[in-house]
Amino acid sequence: MKYMLMFVGEAEGGEEHMDEVMTDVGAWWEKYSHSGAIVGGERLQPSAHATTVHLGGSAPTIVDGPFAETKESIGGYAIVEVLDLDAALEMAKSWPGSPVVEIRPVWVD
């Protein structure tokens, strides 16, 4: 099964622990890339740099900022290919880079 792991919010500890966190994230990514679980993914710039396009009206409108103003936003994602939800949960439980991980199965036709 293919899932997207969305990494939500920022890791605790602030700036001074950033290096440590990045090292742990690097190790995590390395481990699961090596096992073949991770098939893609990226770290994202903060939502302050987001631009949102609304297509509901007669013409598209372009707005500065994320689509929803929430305290926690998605800081990165990984696309993983694993046996089942338990395997994805196992990965998410050991993720060192953020306080919340949302797991979504990828749409399959």
Added chain:
Amino acid sequence: MEQAIEATLGQVFREEAGRVTASLTRRYGNFELAEDCTQEAFVEALRTWPAQGIPSRPGAWLQRVAERRVLDRLRRDQRFAGKVSEMASALPEGGDDRLQLMFACCHPALSREAQVALTLRAVAGLTTAQIASAFLISEATVAQRITRAKRKIVTAGIPFRMPAPADLELRLNEVLAVLYLMFNEGYLASRWEVSSDRLLAEDAAWLAGLVAQMLPSQAEVLGLLALFKLQLARVEGRFTADGQLVLLADQDRSLWDREGIGEATLLLDRAAALGRPGPYQLQAAIASCHALAASWSTTDWQLLVRLYDRLLQLQPSPVVRLNRAVALWHVAGADVALREADALLAELPRYHLLHSTRAELLQDLGRDEEAQAAWAQALALTLNPAERRHLRGRALAS
């Protein structure tokens, strides 16, 4: 006659539902499909068995009919078939299928309501209508919960296999919590005379027995089963013939099922021998202390206080502290117990049993006016008709 057949059908469904659903899920790799077709086979049985009689091997009959439905549907949807065969090859065989089914139904990725509804339907073979009547919710709500949960199992890839050994205990807790909730929902209902409540409690006990059979060295499973057996053994004493609630103190203990109590005690011994104490075992030990006492007054209150102390260490909760206060009353006197109860007022201001306990203690201390006020408060906080009748009686008698 019809009722007899219906009772037999209920029994057969309970025995076979999980088995058929589980084996079809394993074979065809799709829980939703397996569960749907098992239900269809049951509907078919309900239609034909009363006229044609129950087949000599009802399980095999249900399996055959359900499997035929699965194959029909697969033939109708070739695209789906390809996907299914691909999934099926990934599913390992072995162990009792029903246990794996329970772990799937009680997966933490499902809400508690969904876990309960799904377990009752897929593992215990209850119909949507039976589940609705047991939980006093509409059939549409139950149906929606089950549909959504089944979809999630398939779409989110909730596995149909035993959890990894490292996760087993945690995941087992999830299963036990579902059974505990199911049992209490039936057992504590004010409508015990209504058969659906009785069935719900009995189904929970039956499922716990199934888990205990399959995981005989898990102490908490044995503890939970012992607890259920102890509660069920005392059922006959809990209500008068006209549906009045009888408190433990006033129950006719000759009505209790000694054999059931004996079985539970043996289970509890087996659990204790495993050396892994836990909250369910302690609750069962507390229940067995009451069950083995010849009367309310000769109950071993010292032991009860000790058991509650240990339970509090594992499971700090104000309700457990209240129960401990009642035991303490008999060991250390009403004034000590009242102090404990008063300390819980801030945490449990709307818990009627706290107020009725305070009323009893105040009465014991001769503080009648305060006792009356506490009875009134208790009465104002409960809607349960059997309990209301009981409280009104107590308030009048004081």
